[in-house]
Amino acid sequence: MSLPTAYLTTYKNTGDILQAIQSAQAPPRFTQKFLEGLGFPSTNDRTMINVLKALxxxxxxGVPTSRYHQYLDQTQSAIVLAQGIRxxxxxxxxxxxxxxxxxxxxxxxxxKTLSEGQFTDRVLxxxxxxxTTLVKHADFNGRPSGGGLDDEQDGENQIEDEKEERQKDRKNGGKTRIGDLVYSVNIVLPESRDPAVYDALFKALREHLG
Structure with a gap:
């Protein structure tokens, strides 16, 4: 089950804590003392530390990860948070x-369904x-900039598209496509009663025309 067991006991300061994180330099370790230094000394606010680990x-x-450092870029923070939530x-x-x-x-x-009775009603x-509180501060429609997994996925999709295009060309009645041009290849077969001659010819065509 991929549901984090960490949760907030109060939500009122969530947005302020996230904003404070963006405005401060990443610490060597994110501790209760660091959180207090951001202006959140309440014991209820400490639950945010485990939530940040889950994200x-x-x-x-408690050492900040690359995602934490990416979150400090306020132009990308809401998108990065959405990635962590997903x-x-x-x-x-x-x-x-x-x-x-x-x-x-x-x-x-x-x-409740996913956890199969593992948590009490209050905890759920x-x-x-x-x-739902975290979601309010996240952007699920944006795309991160500067590379990463999404760029890798785009590269994989491009490779798959190229494979599909080649397969279409093979089924295109013996036509070979180069860029936006389509060439028709007409072949005059030699007269022969030896099947091996035709097998060798078609094999050569497959190797050179793809």
Whole structure:
């Protein structure tokens, strides 16, 4: 099950904490002391640390990850947060690709089904509230700039498109396509009763014309 067990016990400061993170230099380790230094000394706010770990912003020891540093770019922060949410709540997005558009009640019901009774009703309420609160600060429609997994995926898609194009050319009645030009190849077969002659000829054609 890909549902994080970390959740917020209060949501009122979530946006302010995220904004403070963007405005501050990344610490060597994100600790309770660092959070207090950002202006959030409440014990309820400390639950944000485990949520940041679940989102892939911090490793298990609290050291900021590359995602954390990407989040500091305020032109990309909402997109980076959306990536973290999709990854952390992967199972929720598998049952509903638009999970970010669901209300808290629907999210809670889906989480209840996915968790198969592992959490109490109160905990599920907090988990659903955490998800919907984070979603408010994320951009699920934007695309990250500067390379990354999306660029790799685009490259893979281009390769697949090229493969499909070559397959279409092979089925195009013996026509070879180069760029936007299509050439028709007319072949005059020699007279022969030996099948090996034709086999060798067609084999050569396949090798040279693809």
């Amino acid at each position: 892939g912003f911090l490793d298990d020891s 990854e952390a709540y992967a199972d929720l997005f598998r049952v509903n690709i638009n999970a970010n558009s669901m209300n808290a009640t629907d999210v809670k019901n889906k989480m 309420t907090q988990m659903a509230g955490t998800f």
